[in-house]
Amino acid sequence: MxxxxxxxxxxxxxxxxxxxxxxxxxxxxxxxxxxxxxxxxxxxxxxxxxxxxxxxxxxxxxxxxxxxxxxxxxxxxxxxxxxxxDISLQYFSPRETSKGVSATAFGRRAVHPGTFMKAGWWPGRVQKDNWNGQVFRRTGNITRKGEGMDEFEKVDSGVxxxxxxxxxxxxxxxxxxxxxxxxxxxxxxxxxxxxxx
Known part of the structure; x- marks a missing residue:
């Protein structure tokens, strides 16, 4: 465009x-x-x-x-x-919170529920080097045994x-x-x- x-x-x-x-x-x-x-x-x-x-x-x-x-x-x-x-959410000063990632798309800080930037369980979350600060959302069906937790997609901002x-x-x-x-x-x-x- x-x-x-x-x-x-x-x-x-x-x-x-x-x-x-x-x-x-x-x-x-x-x-x-x-x-x-x-x-x-x-x-x-x-x-x-x-x-x-x-x-x-x-x-x-x-x-x-x-x-x-x-x-x-x-x-x-x-x-x-x-x-x-559509620009990736990573360019909008993202911060991970327990409810999702908070970012400043369109000049306003907002939480995007269900999104994440780090791996692991709370409170011991870790930064993954090869994720490069990207923001992700899970796409797989999560089961009790943790299956489907490795299926996710990059989140765009809408800007x-x-x-x-x-x-x-x-x-x-x-x-x-x-x-x-x-x-x-x-x-x-x-x-x-x-x-x-």
Whole structure:
């Protein structure tokens, strides 16, 4: 699954038509490219901040998941993309309790009943090195003799970064920065070019 957010110059071309014509096509594209890149970087910062709160993931995980394509002279678009699926519960600061594993998916700590991270009986539970901090749920039928206790599956969180990026406070942060700052930045870049003539 993959989604993207983008900033283009479509909304500001009419407002700055005279100034864009005055600097010429080459400098106009350069001004738009700089303005879109600057505004896009500001929006990216806000999106990463909002996505961190919205998903409950650590900031470095979000930074690695988001890809940026900055505007070029020929393609005046700032594009932010991400892809991926349901993220494992292990990335949400899991802690094992007697009722199940407690984790912070969607920015809220909650207990997932029947899940576990360690092996053995309470209170002598032990960490298994090859489980790598994963969270599991039993899938087998447990009998009195302990049969079926070795059948389990990894538990996912329900958080999908591409879905979260295009809704809620993350999308609002992107739109707010893009709508608020792009026109001002285009005016700033054109002012530098016209003032320097």
């Amino acid at each position: 993959s989604y993207r957010l983008q900033i283009t110059s479509d909304g500001v071309l009419g407002r700055f038509a005279n100034q864009l014509a005055a600097v010429g096509e080459k400098k106009a594209k350069q001004a738009l490219q700089r303005a879109i890149a600057h505004t896009g970087d500001k929006a990216k910062t806000q999106v990463i901040r909002a996505l961190t709160k919205q998903t409950g993931l650590k900031r470095d995980v979000i930074v690695r998941a988001v890809r940026i394509r900055k505007p070029s002279y020929d393609d005046l678009r700032y594009v932010m993309t991400t892809r991926g699926g 999908v970064i591409p879905d979260q990026m295009v809704k809620g406070m993350t999308l609002a942060a992107w739109r707010t920065v893009a709508e608020r700052d792009l026109a001002n930045r285009v005016g700033h870049e054109l002012g530098r070019m016209l003032g320097g003539r």
